[in-house]
Amino acid sequence: MSSNSKLEEIRKWIYDCVKCSNCKWLDEAGGHARSCPAGLKFRFESYYSSGKVWIARALLENKLEFSDSVIQKIYACPTCGNCQELCGMHVAEHLVEIFETLRAAAVEAGKGPLPSHKAFKESVDANRNPYGEPHESRLKWIGDLKIKEKAEIVYFVGCTAAYRRQEIASATLKLFNRMGVEFALTPDEWCCGSPLIRTGQIAGMKEIIEHNMKAMQDLGAKRIITACAGCYKTLSKDYPKILGRDLGVEIVHITDFILETVKDGTLKFEKESNETVTYHDPCHLGRHSKIYDSPRELIESVPGVKFIEMERNRERAWCCGAGGGVKSAFKEWSVEIAMERIEEAEKTGASKLITSCPFCKTNLLDAATAKNSTLKIYDITEYLLEKL
Ligand code: SF4
Ligand code: SF4
Known part of the structure; x- marks a missing residue:
């Protein structure tokens, strides 16, 4: 024993x-x-x-x-x-x-995690995000845009979109507006805790979960929407497991949410596209959450688009290399993994590589830059916004 x-x-x-x-x-x-x-x-x-x-x-x-x-x-x-x-x-x-x-x-046992993981835990404790950024500036990207104080739909932004990939947070907000969705979000959102769970730093997770859930339920949340694959897995799978109970609210990934509005005719992609695109399944959305079809259906609902799968796709997709604390602790290897994905995407002849996770986008961008690739990397929210 x-x-x-x-x-x-x-x-x-x-x-x-x-x-x-x-x-x-x-x-x-x-x-x-x-x-x-x-x-x-x-x-x-x-x-x-x-x-x-x-x-x-x-x-x-x-x-x-x-x-x-x-x-x-x-x-x-x-x-x-x-x-x-x-x-x-x-x-x-x-x-x-x-x-x-x-x-x-x-x-x-007092032997883990690696030093870079300890650093982001310290930042989550001090700043409520792993990036060392001030908590107060979490919603800086919103500018003057007015957000409802209460709504049944709450947007959980996530740290990567809030601090590093603000174009995804902005695109998500614009899509909500185009869909006519009334939504709220909280300036006191804390890191969902995914980087901590993935690296074994789970002490304190209950406090994070209880804080986030209370903050969103205080806004009136019945459906929580996120455009981050990591936040989605953490909220939908890890939160109920750690708490040992159902959250009492629905957690929805943005691709499932947008697809509902495309199917009921609320959202239409008007702009004709004559380009070839491919799609990278984020591990947290695909293998870990089994959401494979919604992003593909959305991309294929853009008129004229030619969608080509990479050789390894869906359940068998090659990872972008950023998850599990690898991006911070093994920087070069992480980008090396993503470079293999860029090569695979290039082989399809696509001009755009679309994904549905801010963290995947970051690593794929780093790899495309390292390889001098002409491939354009998009999050699905940005891509769909462009086609309205
Ligand atoms: S595939 Fe075989 S070797 Fe690999 S984890 Fe499963 S049982 Fe073990
Ligand atoms: S890197 Fe290898 S061992 Fe780790 S989760 Fe992926 S397939 Fe499994």
Whole structure:
């Protein structure tokens, strides 16, 4: 029996891995396509999902300690979930949960997380965002625009859109206005906590959740809309799990929300498009939340658009490389992963690569710049706004 309570939580799953290695490759087109960014980069079994599951077993059985080498391996993973789609054992649906719990166990043991993760936790504690920006300037991007004080629809902006990708927050707001949606948002929104959960820094999460939910329910929220894949997964999946109860409000990703208004005829894309575009599934929206169709239906509802899939798409999409704390702790590798996605997008002949997550957009932009790519990177909100 391990003295680490977090390791005990995953005991029920980790003896199910049979080391078959199905999680390592996509068996497609008569060959083995690349699927696990971590294993493919670092080339040792311990970086693949099976390796991390067996690390968990050895830690639980006190045959291994959280050495620097073990810490490196458990944090060198963007938690993309590709392995979950490929594994055929019962452990499959728990793999990412196992990796995140391993990280929480490392934090509990006083050995994790990595220094850059500690820095963003300190910033979330002090500023309510991981970017070191003042909390008071969270809604600076709104300018003079008047927002309703109360509404049943509340827009949860998220830190990346509020501080780093304000064009996405603005596009979302403009789309709400064009849809005639009455909505509210709160200047006292806190970081949703995704960066903390992904890196095992879960102490204090209940306070964050209770604060955010109260702030939005005080506005009258019945439906909470977010245009961030990370916030969406955190609010819809992690919040109820951590609280152990239903939130009592509906959490909706912007793509599902806009699609409703396109289907009922409220929103129409008037501008003819004669361009070829492709779409990158954010891991948190696709594999983790199973939202694959709404973004595609929206893109294909633009008149004249030619939509081409990348070779690895939907459940098998190659990760952008930014998630799971990888963007902050392994900067170069993170962009390297995204460069592979840019190359794949370029092969479709598309002039625009559309995604539906501010964090994916940031990393794809960094990779496109590093590669001198002519591909234009769009968030779906910006793309759709352009077509009204
Ligand atoms: S994680 Fe699943 S697919 Fe991978 S080795 Fe273990 S059982 Fe096989
Ligand atoms: S989550 Fe992604 S990077 Fe991590 S082990 Fe699974 S496939 Fe590899």
